[in-house]
Amino acid sequence: MPLTLGETFDAAAEEVQSAARTLPPVLAPEQLGALVSSLRELVDQLRAYPQQYARDPGHLPRASGAVHTVMSETSADLRAYLSTAAERVAQAAELSGGPVVPFSPSGSLEAAGQRLAISRDLLRSHRDPDGRPTTPYVVVIAQARAQRYVLRRVADVAWAAGRYADQLASRTSPSTVRAALEGTRDALDRAAVFGRQANQDAPAEMAALPFAPALTPRQYQLDTTPVLDGLAEDGDRLVRAAFQASRQERPFSGSDLQQIARSMAMGHLLAGRVLLEMGAAHTEPVAAALGDGAARLRTAAQAWQHTAQAWRWFVDTADPREHPSLPRYAYDVKRLGRAGLLPRTQPHPVTADAHAMAVRIGRFLYGSDWLPENGPRAARDVAAMLDEVGGLEPLLTGLYRLPATGRALAEAGPHHVQHVAGGLVTHDIDRRPLHVGETHGRFYPPTVQQLNALTDTYTPTARAAQKAADQLVTIAHGSGAEMLRARLDAAVQHAPTPPPPPAAAEGASVRVSAAAARSRSTTVSDQRRTAPQSENRPAHLPAGQQSPQRRRTR
Template sequence: MTTLGELFDASLAHLAAAARDPHTPADPEECAALAGRVDHVLQQIRKGLGPETNPLTTHAATQGRSPAPAADDPQEWLTQASGRLNRARQYLQTPGDGAAGPSGTRIEAAGEALAAVRDTIGSHLGPDGAPLTPYACLLRHRAAADHLASRYAEVGQAAGQVVHRIAQHTEHPGAAEAFAEAVACLDQAAAVLTHPTARDAAPHLSALPLALPVIPVQALPTDPTTAVTARLAEDSERLSSAAYLALHDHDEHRLSDSDLHHMAHWNSLTRLLAGRVLTAATPALPHAYRHTAHDFTRAATALRESAAAWRNTAAAWQDVTDPREHPPLPHPHPHPHPATVVSRTTATRLGGLLYGARWTPAATPGPARPATEILTDAGGPGPLAASLYRLPSTGWQMAYTAPWAPWVAERPGALVHAYSAVMAVEQQCAGQLLNAAHRTGTPVPRALLDAAAHQALATEQRSAPAPRIRPAPYRPVPRAAVPRELMRDRRPGLRR
């Protein structure tokens, strides 16, 4: 999944390519068209920064002092830069919306990447600005604003390099002067955005991906096994969002006791399969990766322990639900929570990587696929470990949020203890898988983001009030589908 840092990097790469383009603009119209494309990039920067982005103003407000003058306002400098670009287009006597050649295409792509940055951030927030994922809590921190400001400053400076190139090929003296002034304005904006108060920025935000809705994407027998690791990452994003929304007790996202019971079962199976994947792939490791083989063995052991902890959690749910229900696989709920379906799908995907795409949880496990095929489909030992790391990282969030759910809060303490045990072993699993990935030279920047989110989640929950115990709504009939008259009373004319 594309991350926030990758989007910023893509925007910078497109602008750098446009600034280095040896092609000379053919006429004033092309120069104006390029300037128009750059102005669109500046508009995206202004939208991304928002009205409260002046580091000096924000710092002064927190210290009880008067806000900084307009000269230290990056929005003001960006607005002035756009004004200079508009003036240059007026000198060139062209609106600036004509053909701009390959450089214009690159500048447009840079603007699109910046728009995707805002979409990525917005996906973690609801219409009212409320957080929808644990990672949204990080966006409230001052360090997050500083990090985004520093990245936008880089983009602004790169846009200035493009304007400088345009000015070099502009024959009109007034337009050339306006372009030069625009570059100076962009340099001033960057200087404000990279003020020393931004030194404690949060680089972990670079790993922030697009938040996905909690809608299951089924695993199909026709899915290529090479796509398993990417789909696992998407499933983890959905489960993370589901856990956070359930923690905050949104009625439409409530997890019932049946949901939590079944999710514990599927999580146990997923960890068991993940450990078997590592064991099956180990014989294909080259001799140079002999230390990685030991890491795989330790990680597989930790995953088996995690599977046992999740199995104990499912058994704890069994004890407090129907004692007669002891099936080999959980009975499917007629209308399960989407997160329950995602949990089962995750197990199906891992089983497909291990046994073949046609494997299902109801099937009897057969021989594993050849180790070389498993390792190749996963992208190698490092990417395999990095991909499996997402399982315990998300599992920790699920286990942390479950005891706060009303259905768990009113249950015996055995459930709370079971989830506490899961959290401990999931942390061990994550550490072992990170060690295996790092041993192969594979970076896992997502680990820094997860660690920051877990800390923010714990801090937020310590200050939250105790959960209110309310019955879960009847999921099969959406509230919006029930006429309001029937919710209050019988409809007029309906026979009693």
């Protein structure tokens, strides 16, 4: 599964506890120096974390030149006692003296520090280097309750570090070093107590915050990657792409939107089939709930298919990969050089993710050699499928990612249509304007009614996907599973959406320029030769024209 915020803190605390359990009963002087130095580095990381996190994701407006963060009061005691612990462990490192040599048990503390660094990188991944949001989860990260969760988990690691300092002090012979380590333990214990007490209302769903994946093309390993891990990673990439595309940072084209709609329709249909197979192997009332979930997934699949059918009448001139069959050029048209090639464009990287989600579910249902071109066949044994994913609860958690991702894509759909509307043409003869004759051509600009009809298809699609996701959450809760990711997604839905950048807001209804369309293309559709610049021709005259020459007189 993709790395989450809660897993990073759990791993850090486990590494510290493992280091405490593996301490030898007697320590040599050089071993003591190495262990104290590792503890000092860990405490420094704990000390720096609350200050950096409270300022990075979001802060209140500055007043009178002072930085006043939303966590300035609740994290004051935590930072104070962590600073005291850093001073005492630094004193212990100086008193231990001697050369510091590598010692194997200290590797666990180093690994704990790495996990803390990864957690900070995870939080930063939801913003770009310039501080702009890259995922919708940034609005939750900036809230005070989310920051309390992080400080509470820092307090948990501080408590484990205090136990390590206590074990290290009990094995230390010099009284001065032992006293400094005991002071470190006391400060870490107080930091843990105050940190937990001040952050009791920390939302548990923040543990499901994922690492924002990069939107770069990648090689898909459908056979080696576990199906639930693949669904989670593909869904995170699609959610990030939909968020950034709605802000005109890396928009979808019309062909991308049509391909994504087809893949989402197939994926929801296959997911509904999986629930039907599971329902046949279970008894009531689980079977009825699974059947209801399958019905809602089929409804979402039909809505996505309706959206894909609506795109069938449109062609994006900037990315005409999806277009109807075109007649061949006549011989005289080619001879006169009037035939032009369609631009060869590359699809958005996440169109492959949408297709991969459907293929993963299909192979989970029908076997590892299944392809969409093969069509349906006999499903695998239910026991084998449940054994592969670890039970019904993990399966429901993994399948939830499909309708949740579909809802995010459908909610952003109207923004995508608005962005590409200026470059769309249609070939729907029933909607052809009256002033356009038969000789005008096969394609013509769409009417406002056609564009509105295309945009309106996304509203019922988002509603159907949300109902399917809610039903999967209900089934999981009935089985005793707690979907923290669903609670996190619900918090994002109720949080205010961050405003788009000024440039994107001003040009939200403007189609990409012709230069941008040409930069997206890998071939030139119409190459025209221009006359070379003549040395005797003024620069202000167009190519092929010359200024009048005076007649020479003898």
